[in-house]
Amino acid sequence: MANIPSSVAIIAISNGTPPAKPNPVNALSAPVRSFLQSSLRNALQDPSIASIILIGRPDGKGVFSAGADIKEFSGNNSGSGGVTTSEPGGVPTLNDLAHLMEGSSKPIIAALTGACLGGGMELALAAQYRVADDTLKYGLPEVKIGLIPGAGGTQRLPRLCGVRHALDVIVRGRINGSAQEGLKFGFLDGVVSKKEPVLECALRWANWASSLPPITLESRRLCCRSVPRDAEGIENGDMCDFALQSLPPKGKGGESANACLEAVRASFGLSSFDDGMEAEKSLFNDLLYHSLQGRAYRHVFFSERTSTSSSTSRKNTAGNQLVKGRGTIGVIGAGTMGRGIAISFLRAGFGP
Secondary structure, three states: OOOOOEEEEEHHHHHHHOOOOOOOOEEEOOOHHHHHHHHHHHHHHOOOOOOOEEOOOOOOOOEOOOOOOOOHHOOOOOOOOOOOOOOOOOOHHHHEEEEEEEEHOOOOOEEEOEEEEOOHHHHHHHOEEEEEOOOOEOOOOOHHHHHOOOOOHHHHHHHHHOOHHHHHHHHHOOEEEEHHHHHHHHOOOOEEOOOOOOHHHHHHHHHHHHHOOOOOOHOHHHHOOOOOOOOOOOOOOHHHHHHHHHHOHHHHHHHHHHHHHHHHHHHHHHHOHHHHHHHHHHHHHHHHHHHHHHHHHHHHHHHHHHHHHHHOOOOOOOOHHOOOOOHHHHHHOEEEEEHHHHHHHHHHOOOO
């Protein structure tokens, strides 16, 4: 275990999960967001703390965060707070946390392991520094559930890594970005050395960052940056136009993909970061509350997850009964295929 200096605050996302509610992927549910907000505020207000490390679990293993708690998007979870708005003193949104982190007066190092997806990646983008080990898989897959990244991902990622990589990650909804890829495109500032725990790597960066002049933090805030030109000289607008040609029309399942592209275009097409954030918020809300395609995508997501969990829960009950030749089986239809299925079960030992 790394020796933690008293001047460094370690905030583990997993510590925000209520004990009675397992959260293996560190989903950023309402209790977790409230915990992160209070922990960050305490660290920022503590004069003995010089730097902050945000990590998935205290031991530096497992996932960083797989993103938002998608159940909250249904709007039926009382006490979860709004998805894009929050009441004063209430549950913070992911945007609230991202703004708090980005505006931090102390350097925040995101120590990334395992899945760093969706809202988890958006929080990482709001940190001043990002380090990872080779288990990292990052991405913004919101397009696959009929949405766009809604906590600044469409505005911060282009400013950090350029439009080309932002389109690849956001519009395609990739979830397999590796540590080496992140280092190549500038998402990461560092990766662990051989056999070095990610927490030790983050501590090195925290100690170094805290020794820099305070004005250095300004340059690390992505909200203060403009979107860079493409390394190959292609105009950002031309890249968006080219990407648009490969997208399905809005009326044929392409609402969220087209909205993702529109949000990325806003990162360099509008005059300020705040204007881009407003464009992102408007697009996100429109998809969340008004898109029938989005509802269908999320219905499929929940149905697949329910089906998977149900089959897993039955693995040691009904499933085992059938394997042992017990239990009840019904075959609907007495045609050629139906008779064949019934005979197969009879031969396997099932019978009246």
